Amino acid sequence: MANVTKKVSWSSRDEGTGESAPLLNGAGKDSARYSSQCLNSSILGRLSAVDLDDQSNEDTETSCLKEIPHSEKLLSSKYESLDYDNSENQLFLEEERRMSSLEFRMLEISRWVVCALIGILTGLVACFIDIAVEQLAGVKYNVVKHSIDTFTEVGGLSISLILWAALNAAIVVVGAVMVAFFEPVAAGSGIPQIKCYLNGVKIPHVVRLKTLVIKVFGVISSVAGGLAVGKEGPMIHSGAVIAAGVSQGRSTSLKRDFKIFEYFRRDTEKRDFVSAGAAAGVSAAFGAPVGGVLFSLEEGASFWNQMLTWRIFFASMVSTFTLNFFLGIYHGKVGDLSNPGLINFGRFENEAMEYNIYEIPLFIFMGVMGGVLGAIFNTLNYWLTIFRIRYIHRPCLQVTEAVLVAAVTATVSFAMIYFSDDCQPLGENQAEYPLQLFCSDGEYNSMATAFFNTPEKSVRSLFHDPPGSYNPQTLGIFTLSYFLLAFWTYGLTVSAGVFIPSLLIGAAWGRLFGIFLASMTNGSIWADPGKYALIGAAAQLGGIVRMTLSLTVIMVEATGNVTYGLPIMLVLMTAKIIGDYFVEGLYDIHIKLQSVPFLHWEAPATSHALTAREVMSSPVTCFSRLEKVGNIVDVLSNATMNNNGFPVVSEFSASDEPGRLCGLVLRSQLIVLLKHKVFVERAHSSLIQRKLQMKDFRDAYPRFPPIQSIHVSQDERECMMDLSEFMNPTPYTVPQETSLPRVFKLFRALGLRHLVVVDEENRVMGLVTRKDLARYHLGKHGLEEMQISQT
């Protein structure tokens, strides 16, 4: 099995050594340097006398974790969990108790304000992307069209081809360079990353401002560069980043703290806002506020809270409204509300678009097709991704691949248009850039409508162009070539979504199916190709991403017509059932390939035989209430024991008997305590010192310094630390006999990070973390256990 550098993983590379970062097999010198660094830092850590600045240390630390395995049978231990369970320690409770009910109300209002801001900013970002893409693509297409129009008569269309390919490549290279060199986590649609975040896995850099900026410009470049991608998926990531940023009232990247929303500086609150941001993103992308809420719930939430849901809904609403409003102004129709999303499918209204009960089997058949094609797409992309992980991991290679794809896309498009002789009369519904090419005057090349356009507009044409606008061959060739381009494109090191390409592929074969039906039935009124294009689009998208309820609602909201609710549901369900039979959804595949310890909805059905005893990690490093500082520093510095939560026990009575649980303390809390030197000079004597506040913990959140950056002198090592006030005195516990499904349910429902396993006398026997639960999955031969890789 090949190991790969962290380059191709979602985690960001460390800037300093980025370009020369090595592949394990074949770069001896570099890896030697790295391992010596690792060793070095670990020694430094053990001496606990390091006082370097944060950044360089972070680099050292991350570069030690540079290889990740590619196999989906592994879980990487490098991903940490988020704390979705509040640590209810004394400080926290005191603060909460001090707050009056008026203050709680103010807090509630500020939550609404934050959601409004999230909505507005997400809408604005979507608006910016839309306008930028339209302008840039407009310039490009005009230049190319001019060139083609010029050269068609005189010959020399190859120059036009080169021009087109060069333009595409030039635009794409900008985005690819940004993503590959500066923030690899901004690649792709970002939906898998947000899924992981909402699931409780910390993906490094995923909600940082820098990621947002690169994502936005990356999307503009890849869409304008003519790749087979959409700008809708990345909006979900963008919304999430905006939410994470706004809700914290500060930006670590910009080093600005606005001193607002300080209460929200913890994982629990932040997650709620990120859900809202993701929903606002969907809402802006598809004009689907309800769909956005459902997306957030389907992908992320485990606990449904009415007020939270409602706030998410509000953010979604504001987002689509903002987008609508500003796009209305941009299009010169102030006050017009017909642009609720980046894409809308146009209005389906004529009589022919109604469906009859006898069409339902046809829809189900299309669902089956969507499922099969989706599975093929996912499988191909899976192999391609493994290939990429193995061989295309250096940024320069990645950029090269992106440029290559851009050029190939242009070439394929050109070839399609060139060899197609499908001329259509220039009618009222004419294309935006009608290419005459070899058609006679007053006609245009219909293949050009599909290729010589942004994918959104192509989708709309396929839905709405009157019957007869496309000939079957054109559609067939288009489907095939776009299918191949799209599967090649997803996973490139550019910011790009897979929704629109999927819809486009589906719409193309759906329309083809509709034309086929119409010819079979001698053109009955019901076999409207536009209707079948819509159903095909739903089927294909469902077959690839495998979302159900949320996707149904998104599609219905995007079509603006509830009539299609039932067929879309049927088609999505069928596509999911068929697709799941073969292979997982695209996002899940990518999550698995990153070895993320992702917790699904339920424990595997046959896991009742396992109990907490088998699942837990044991023995556990515990601290006592009054612990020696040196001890704590040593434990925290020990790289092989990368724990983040430590049970606090009352006494170690007998040396071999574990102590009674009396709390749980987090690594991050200990770090803050060490940083503020909250030491008791001598054991049992207490010095007057500044009392730590929740604020101190919040200020350090979320980038707690590594232990190596904290200087602890030899004297201080002899001091004691009183953890009573800072530990969570009421961690959730389970007895050792608890079955895995029961542990899982508790873990998932409460969003836990650590669950202490105790015996009947409340002694600490072990600790269950996310990785302990995520490693069991139902394979072909019953329950299987995944390996946990240390890298």
Added chain:
Amino acid sequence: MANVTKKVSWSSRDEGTGESAPLLNGAGKDSARYSSQCLNSSILGRLSAVDLDDQSNEDTETSCLKEIPHSEKLLSSKYESLDYDNSENQLFLEEERRMSSLEFRMLEISRWVVCALIGILTGLVACFIDIAVEQLAGVKYNVVKHSIDTFTEVGGLSISLILWAALNAAIVVVGAVMVAFFEPVAAGSGIPQIKCYLNGVKIPHVVRLKTLVIKVFGVISSVAGGLAVGKEGPMIHSGAVIAAGVSQGRSTSLKRDFKIFEYFRRDTEKRDFVSAGAAAGVSAAFGAPVGGVLFSLEEGASFWNQMLTWRIFFASMVSTFTLNFFLGIYHGKVGDLSNPGLINFGRFENEAMEYNIYEIPLFIFMGVMGGVLGAIFNTLNYWLTIFRIRYIHRPCLQVTEAVLVAAVTATVSFAMIYFSDDCQPLGENQAEYPLQLFCSDGEYNSMATAFFNTPEKSVRSLFHDPPGSYNPQTLGIFTLSYFLLAFWTYGLTVSAGVFIPSLLIGAAWGRLFGIFLASMTNGSIWADPGKYALIGAAAQLGGIVRMTLSLTVIMVEATGNVTYGLPIMLVLMTAKIIGDYFVEGLYDIHIKLQSVPFLHWEAPATSHALTAREVMSSPVTCFSRLEKVGNIVDVLSNATMNNNGFPVVSEFSASDEPGRLCGLVLRSQLIVLLKHKVFVERAHSSLIQRKLQMKDFRDAYPRFPPIQSIHVSQDERECMMDLSEFMNPTPYTVPQETSLPRVFKLFRALGLRHLVVVDEENRVMGLVTRKDLARYHLGKHGLEEMQISQT
């Protein structure tokens, strides 16, 4: 404070003593009789040698609980909780471990089958109600119309009035008698009851077959009887009952056991199906499958599970489809899918129906109006309900009131029509029963459209009739009178929903508002009264029921047009915010008036000062692993200590020291054990006897016999019972210092019934149940604690 008999409560009366059941203040003789009965049964219980048949005992028991308080500051201890947390005892685990992954898959498939059945049956029931109402109302209106047409010329319209009133009363009395005398829990819309069920509160008889039958015929009678009610709310209850019945594979009422779906015979599984049933009900009522799913989630679910949601969605879809299909056949249009729900709002398509951005403030204003009017409606209904609880509690009085309301409704309608001189030309959009009355030939009375029709059709007329169909006075008077009728009607002892009357009121004033706007702006195109009727309907409904996300989606699905999504959301939000400022939603009011221990989404914000120590019930009755049968019988028979869960402790070492927790056993489990006499003859010796299976527990579910029905001889009292195998060895526990919000979160997220509070050595210190948590609420002066009434 007045106490009232259980007559008016949701719990069903015991049949034997039904008619003469007394009011506490003023019926000395009866209450004496009752208390002696109570005493009697309690003595019998203590002797534990009773061997009466189940039914009579159940009666005795329930009749002891006949008085419930009316104040909303009380929690009634008579409501028990459902076990939404599986008792994972050895039997259960063994069964689960025996199951192969194929069996789990079969189980999953049978879940889908059950959901399909739920959908089909719910659709059929909805279809039956629709057709029955239409037929019955058709006959009635034709008779009355004939009479009016006859008497208009010759005078003697009072005969028509009497005929109409008598017909209405006659139809309504059937339903009222059924509900009042046979199943009081079938009264009203059933939504509050289903909310409670999904929340985890057991409302007696709420999901029984008898309730369904009475509900269905009750709805038909009250809608056909011309009351200001709808048939939509009751569909939700009907769907839930169907789900509870189908999923159990047997009917206790019919004494038939089909020996299928036995695995689903426990609260956890049943709840999931009931959610699906409720969703299917909404879906059939409004043609809103997505809305149905959201309704179920918003009202019930706390833990969102993707597969479950999807199954719920499937049931909803099947339900609307079935309804559509059969109504299509009924209307003679086989294969037409234009009847997705009992009500649909018709198509909103013309240009005038589009809205502009400057109308948004108007919509918000309408939301405010809806909120205020809704609050008035709820307050009036609250007072009326208290009046009813105090004075109208006997079934005959209840029936009389229902008849009175029916007659008054007819009279008011007649007076409205009679005194209105609003004649409209008979156009294409003519009413179904156009009353000419005093209008000239070729015209009809427009007030009659609103009153002389089922409310569903009136709503549709208000939405779609062209501008000018109604004059403002007509609408004003209609709004006022219908408002009063509707608030009087809700809470009557008939099966009836409040959705349609709310929509109708809102549509009327909304249309009025639209007409006003049009006249202000000299009839601009945008001020279409139909559009404002729709917004008004949403505002009024939102102001009364206060649902948010689900209601938005239901409205959007019912209009069949996504365009109105944004304004409907805005209006519903505004209406909720404004309405909540004054008074709770209608359903919550009724839940509170029943003193149900309902758990909201979160603990009150300012409750961090409370810990499990203060909240828990203590001391707790515990059993030891090997417990004397006599002890168990005594504890279970003790009526003052009506516990349902008992911690099992390892040993009572010192007499005053509580034992270490090693499990939790439920009353229902103990009852089954006692019934099967699972005794160990002498302590520490074990006899060979039939091993109990999960099946034995399932067979007894859900109507476990009362302890009084179990005969235990004096010899047997000396035997021991080994609880190890039957107790749940891994109950969830919390330390005493856990804050209330933390306890609440655990309880709510996992749907617990009992939560054991332990000290640091795992000794049982107390037990937290639903009532302990539900009694805290945020009043005007901070945190308030409700009293728990023993009755």
